[in-house]
Amino acid sequence: xxxxxxxxxxxxxxxxxxxxxxxxxxxxxxxxxxxxxxxxxxxxxxxxxxxxxxxxxxxxxxxxxxxxxxxxxxxxxxxxxxxxxxxxxxxxxxxxxxxxxxxxxxxxxxxxxxxxxxxxxxxxxxxxxxxxxxxxxxxxxxxxxxxxxxxxxxxxxxxxxxxxxxxxxxxxxxxxxxxxxxxxxxxxxx
Amino acid sequence: xxxxxxxxxxxxxxxxxxxxxxxxxxxxxxxxxxxxxxxxxxxxxxxxxxxxxxxxxxxxxxxxxxxxxxxxxxxxxxxxxxxxxxxxxxxxxxxxxxxxxxxxxxxxxxxxxxxxxxxxxxxxxxxxxxxxxxxxxxxxxxxxxxxxxxxxxxxxxxxxxxxxxxxxxxxxxxxxxxxxxxxxxxxxxx
Numbered sequence: 001x002x003x004x005x006x007x008x009x010x011x012x013x014x015x016x017x018x019x020x021x022x023x024x025x026x027x028x029x030x031x032x033x034x035x036x037x038x039x040x041x042x043x044x045x046x047x048x049x050x051x052x053x054x055x056x057x058x059x060x061x062x063x064x065x066x067x068x069x070x071x072x073x074x075x076x077x078x079x080x081x082x083x084x085x086x087x088x089x090x091x092x093x094x095x096x097x098x099x100x101x102x103x104x105x106x107x108x109x110x111x112x113x114x115x116x117x118x119x120x121x122x123x124x125x126x127x128x129x130x131x132x133x134x135x136x137x138x139x140x141x142x143x144x145x146x147x148x149x150x151x152x153x154x155x156x157x158x159x160x161x162x163x164x165x166x167x168x169x170x171x172x173x174x175x176x177x178x179x180x181x182x183x184x185x186x187x188x189x190x
Numbered sequence: 191x192x193x194x195x196x197x198x199x200x201x202x203x204x205x206x207x208x209x210x211x212x213x214x215x216x217x218x219x220x221x222x223x224x225x226x227x228x229x230x231x232x233x234x235x236x237x238x239x240x241x242x243x244x245x246x247x248x249x250x251x252x253x254x255x256x257x258x259x260x261x262x263x264x265x266x267x268x269x270x271x272x273x274x275x276x277x278x279x280x281x282x283x284x285x286x287x288x289x290x291x292x293x294x295x296x297x298x299x300x301x302x303x304x305x306x307x308x309x310x311x312x313x314x315x316x317x318x319x320x321x322x323x324x325x326x327x328x329x330x331x332x333x334x335x336x337x338x339x340x341x342x343x344x345x346x347x348x349x350x351x352x353x354x355x356x357x358x359x360x361x362x363x364x365x366x367x368x369x370x371x372x373x374x375x376x377x378x379x380x
Contacts, residue, residue: 001302001303001305001334001335001336002334002335002336003302003307003332003333003334003335004332004333004334004335004338005293005294005330005331005332006331006332006333007330007331008233008234008327008328008329008330008331009234009308009328009331010228010231010234010236010328011260011306011308011331011333011343012206012208012226012227012228012236012258012260012308013206013260013306013343013345013348013350013363014204014205014206014350014352014363015204015206015227015228016202016203016204016205016227018202034228035227035228035229035230035231036202036227037202037205037206037225037226037227038200038202038205038224038225038239038355039225039237039239039318039321039323040225040239040318040319040320040321040323041200041225041320041321042319042320043198043319044198044199044200045318045319046200046202047227047229047237047323049228049229049230068202070201070202070203073367076367076368076373077368077373077374077376077377078374078377079374080368080370080371080372080373080374081374081375081377081378082374083370083371083374084371084374084375084378085374085378095377096377103195104195112191112193113191115191116201116203117193118199118201118202123318124316124318126314126316126325128229128230128235128313128314128325129230129232129233129235130230130231130232131229131230131231133229133230133237133325135316135318135323137198138198138199138200139198140195140197140198141195141196141197141198141199141201142193142194142195142196143193143194143196143201144191144192144193144194145191145192145193145194146191146192148194152356152357153201153203153356153357154356154357155203155354155356155357155361158203160203160204161367162204162352162363163370164345165228166342166343166344166345167342167343167344167345168369168370168371169366169368169369169370170366170367170368170369170370170373171345171363171364171365171366171367172363172364172365172367173203173204173352173361173362173363173364174361174362174363174364174365175361175362175364176359176360176361177263177266177351177360177361177362178266178267178270178359178360179358179359179360180270180273180353180358180359180360181270181273181274181358182270183266183267183270183360184267184268184269184270184271184272184273184274184275185271185274186267187267187268187271187285187286188271188274188275
């Protein structure tokens with residue numbers, strides 16, 4: 001297929017839409033983050049990249065901990081809002097009518113309406129250029145009971161969504177296309 | 191909603207399905223990676239996490255560079271295969287019938303059949319526990335001309351896919367649900 005060179009771009013598909021939370025000066029705040037994902041299997045670790053001057057980043061530094069909340073498509077309006085405004089100016093929890101709860105770590109705010117919540121303790125902070133890469137060890141995972149099938153989180157019930165940088169749109173998940181660590185074996189046996 | 195505590199888990203939705211490439215001892219090799227994503231905006235940087243002993247990781251260290259190739263759903267079988275077998279034992283390029291080309295960096299193999307290819311120069315390697323977190327500055331982006339709409343990569347044409355750790359399945363992208371940096375303004379104006 002004919003290809004065009006388009007320079008350095010942040011074009012990875014899919015990117016997640018995460019609500020990263022921290023208590024800032026003792027009060028819960030959340031921001032929308034697409035620069036994030038799993039970085040270690042054993043023990044489970046996640047990274048999120050935030051600009052240094054972000055209000056949420058201040059709270060992460062104060063507590064050495066943060067939360068990652070996975071919103072469902074029902075919360076796309078609230079999630080986008082958390083990516084537009086700063087907690088230094090508005091109370092996003094009130095504006096979005098989030099119910100906040102605390103879990104194992106005690107100082108990490110979690111959004112009740114998000115079907116999946118991760119509590120993370122900061123283990124590395126790496127200064128990049130525009131952003132800081134923050135690696136957290138996942139200490140606890142909360143999942144809505146209603147979003148489990150056979151005891152496992154089921155994305156058809158969680159309804160998470162995708163962010164695309166090229167067109168700045170949110171997408172829903174589509175259909176299952178294959179079983180991992182399985183369909184590839186067809187090639188092995190050829 | 192009633193929540194259950196399920197311990198530390200790698201449950202982020204969505205996770206990407208990337209084919210990370212490097213020349214190992216001068217020959218192209220690719221592996222499937224879900225631990226990866228954008229970590230810096232300016233300049234664009236990406237991270238991928240690989241186990242230390244991965245054959246591809248050897249090639250990344252030899253060259254200080256790697257590629258990230260975004261497969262389309264047409265390549266789900268080949269992608270899964272690249273996550274099952276090791277390049278130390280089989281020639282995955284031959285098995286998958288990949289056409290390999292080289293771009294700006296010259297030493298980074300790219301898969302012609304993948305609609306998006308990123309060329310990356312290693313800028314940081316951070317040892318975690320089971321994995322190494324490798325940060326690369328994106329030096330060039332190649333996009334299939336047929337996958338552009340109004341000059342921008344269009345996921346409805348690229349057809350990338352999603353990996354889920356909880357059920358080990360691949361999912362297609364679904365429908366657009368909202369415009370980012372836009373739908374949230376409804377809350378601002380309330």
